[in-house]
Amino acid sequence: MNNETSVTAIHPDVERMLVSEEQLRQRNIELGAAISRDYADREVLIVGVLKGAAWFVSDLTRQLTCDFTVDYMAVSSYGAAHKSSGVVRILKDLEVPLEGRHVLIAEDILDTGLTLKYLIRNFLARGAASVEIAACVVKEGAQEEKIDVRYEGFVLPNEFVVGYGLDYAERYRGLPYIGVLSPRVYEDA
Numbered sequence: 001m002n003n004e005t006s007v008t009a010i011h012p013d014v015e016r017m018l019v020s021e022e023q024l025r026q027r028n029i030e031l032g033a034a035i036s037r038d039y040a041d042r043e044v045l046i047v048g049v050l051k052g053a054a055w056f057v058s059d060l061t062r063q064l065t066c067d068f069t070v071d072y073m074a075v076s077s078y079g080a081a082h083k084s085s086g087v088v089r090i091l092k093d094l095e096v097p098l099e100g101r102h103v104l105i106a107e108d109i110l111d112t113g114l115t116l117k118y119l120i121r122n123f124l125a126r127g128a129a130s131v132e133i134a135a136c137v138v139k140e141g142a143q144e145e146k147i148d149v150r151y152e153g154f155v156l157p158n159e160f161v162v163g164y165g166l167d168y169a170e171r172y173r174g175l176p177y178i179g180v181l182s183p184r185v186y187e188d189a
Ligand code: 5GP
Pocket: 049, 052, 077, 078, 084, 107, 108, 109, 110, 111, 112, 113, 114, 115, 116, 159, 160, 161, 162, 166, 167, 168
């Protein structure tokens, strides 16, 4: 058995790494502590936005000491392209009613903000008592909608990133770090 870890090898399609596996681990501990403090006296429903946030939700919830339940929603996003269409469509809805619930939406990345703006409105319309946002990545200067992110993982430059749940045409989600996808990958597509 060898002791080398996967982080030593950066995928050849990744131009440069922005957030390491260790930085993700550390930040999830900090975010988990903050969420546990804030929801110490009320149960929180964590809504992960599929597919990308599944990795973030999985790690984050293992750091929580407060009472929580988890549900997932799938909305349309970029498809195989790398630019936002601005169109939000529900592909898989929640399994639980939101009436009176304290909801924390967990998103992989906040880009234009169109997805979260839609979800916040939608959840409040369904009677949620509160709706807060945890975003693993916030892209600097990319927001077209003002979104108040209560739990922010990393602020990254406005470049197309992959890894830790984030894909390009369904690939690269399993990379344990977040990195900039080499533009030649989508320029050649
Ligand atoms: P928004 O609605 O904020 O523009 O976009 C949110 C969704 O777009 C994210 O959940 C993600 O699926 C996708 N997205 C936005 N920026 C990136 C990026 O840099 N990399 C990847 N892989 N997906 C992104």
